[in-house]
Amino acid sequence: VARHTKAERDEIMAETRQALLRSAAQEFARHGYAGAKIDRISTAAGFAKGTVYNYFEGKQALMLALFDEIAATHVDFVARQVGGEEDPARQLERFFASGFEFVEHHPAQARVMLNTIYGHDAAFKAHIFAAYQPMFQLVSRIIRAGTREGVFRLVDPDATAMLLMTIYLGAASQVEGAGMHWLKHAQVAEFALYALGSRQ
Amino acid sequence: VARHTKAERDEIMAETRQALLRSAAQEFARHGYAGAKIDRISTAAGFAKGTVYNYFEGKQALMLALFDEIAATHVDFVARQVGGEEDPARQLERFFASGFEFVEHHPAQARVMLNTIYGHDAAFKAHIFAAYQPMFQLVSRIIRAGTREGVFRLVDPDATAMLLMTIYLGAASQVEGAGMHWLKHAQVAEFALYALGSRQ
Amino acid sequence: VARHTKAERDEIMAETRQALLRSAAQEFARHGYAGAKIDRISTAAGFAKGTVYNYFEGKQALMLALFDEIAATHVDFVARQVGGEEDPARQLERFFASGFEFVEHHPAQARVMLNTIYGHDAAFKAHIFAAYQPMFQLVSRIIRAGTREGVFRLVDPDATAMLLMTIYLGAASQVEGAGMHWLKHAQVAEFALYALGSRQ
């Protein structure tokens, strides 16, 4: 007979995996991919070095798994908040607000995502871009709706979606820097809405 | 007897230093700081490994020197273009246009700067932020002037300068990605001007 | 209450042990001692890693047990065939013939033995040499008998026995190499008999 039942084992393993991913986020955020040490990740999670290799093929696979985890959490978080609104302008506000909130609640994960998107590794970039496609599409849909309803002025929806994502990420990346919370989400949202011709 | 006069020697050394910095920009852009190899840098510049250490204390010092080089070039490049205009709105357009131009003309250097600004290393970030202060101040001055002249609506000059820099960098970072030139500098400038209440 | 009677349990355990030894032979043959993985051995036998440690002290003990198993099987196999003949020349022919047969029927086990005998590990070598003593003595007895009966010319029995074993092993080791069955057992036997002065 096995040490645990199938269900118990699955739960334990899922917890261990989550713990490792949490540690990995911290470590990658603090030291970057190259500077991250597997040993620190496992130890911080309360395990020995080898355990990481029972759950992930290696350092790179761990990073990719972390990307998927982050994107899923982030996209879900934002979609949930935006989904609560009907009006495109309000949705855009929620989009920026939830972005700042995500960075505040999951600083390590946000850091990893930003480092990667603006980093040099093409493979990592491609992976995370793919994982974030749903969010890009969400913004694109908001702009189209806003334009259709006459709330926003006529703009190229995809280019603008890209631009808003860029502002979002750029602004977000300023949030966690020690003491440089210069940009408030309301300022950013107001700026964007004004640019879209939606005066309050 | 010396093989070269003092002046000749100085020129040779200045050229060698520049060659190494050029190579370094390429290498750091392609592989990131941790992934960059001193050997590749020196070889690409036409020298042996040891030569790098005759000009720079080490890898980190080389990186910092490169930051200064990049910032000086970049700030000068933008200031020169912006300086050619009088009107704040035109200046802002030139600001965005020259940014895109810089990225196109100096892709490796732009890449290094962006990787660092959005990277994990606090020391590097601080160094490059400091080196870019003049550009931040330039934007801040443009906004103040525009507001004073009534060309722009009333906004917080520093927060907005920060936001514009953010947009600038975010947009710029999209430029070099193979085939994803989604954002044109005119679109970005128009978006920003609209947000500032300066309709054309 | 016990799930199995003592006898049933003993049989199950004997079967498990045999299954593990079979897997081990395959694994050690394919990857050598150092390259062999306990996990692959147990999995191939249909068990989990831990089970190996219920039957053997560890990897090394498993190897030694495998040596004993191989030697016992091999010696028995050869002795049985040689025993069916009376004439020393015929016995020698059977010796070579049965050797080739053994290699064909038990390729993995033959491989393990040869790898070990010609390998670097002194402890393993000593162990397998000891286990094969009966076969060396068998050959030695055949030569003595042949010499006594005047079938073979006068030779040093032990040195010649050693030499014949050497030829046997060398020839055998060529058998399994893909497509290089250059040596037939009849050729080898004929060569040896000729060397012993026994013309057909």
Add this chain to the structure above:
Amino acid sequence: VARHTKAERDEIMAETRQALLRSAAQEFARHGYAGAKIDRISTAAGFAKGTVYNYFEGKQALMLALFDEIAATHVDFVARQVGGEEDPARQLERFFASGFEFVEHHPAQARVMLNTIYGHDAAFKAHIFAAYQPMFQLVSRIIRAGTREGVFRLVDPDATAMLLMTIYLGAASQVEGAGMHWLKHAQVAEFALYALGSRQ
């Protein structure tokens, strides 16, 4: 200016390379490929770990280079001795004699070759077989000459060459085993010559 002239540098590097190969032979002979430690190899040669990697791509490349070195030395050694004789029977005697001599003079190298030939690694085997082709052909030529001249009875030249190589290797592999010098080269040569119908 370089530290040394081109010629000096080449000589130094050749010496270092040889020293590393010597150490490698010792280490691989004593511990096998898997058990060999790069660190011990370099240290025994009087260098630090890293130096090995300045001369060889890695452990495997070092092993392959060693194979080539061994085969070249060995083939040359045997060919030289055999070449001093005219008569095929005498050549065969020299062949066996020089083989035993080689093993006595280069025990580590002989050990590496034998371990590999009888080992489990197909790639290594193929490499060393290829490197030893010249020796196989040498034996094959001796047999053909002997048969042509009527010194040897009519045998399949290639199969017999293979068999003689086998005996050679098998006998040789007994030489270095502590205290088990059972087979003398003269005994082996006499055995082989007798088998070939060349009675003295």
Add this chain to the structure above:
DNA sequence: CATGAATGAGGATTCATTCAT
């Protein structure tokens, strides 16, 4: 001024072994 062989700290990865159930 430039060179490049040598160095060795540092880190990813492997896998035999343990042990609680």
Add this chain to the structure above:
DNA sequence: TATGAATGAATCCTCATTCAT
């Protein structure tokens, strides 16, 4: 009796840095 998650010692390999010429 069998299990398999966890362990951590062991080792290959990388590469920034040194320094003698």
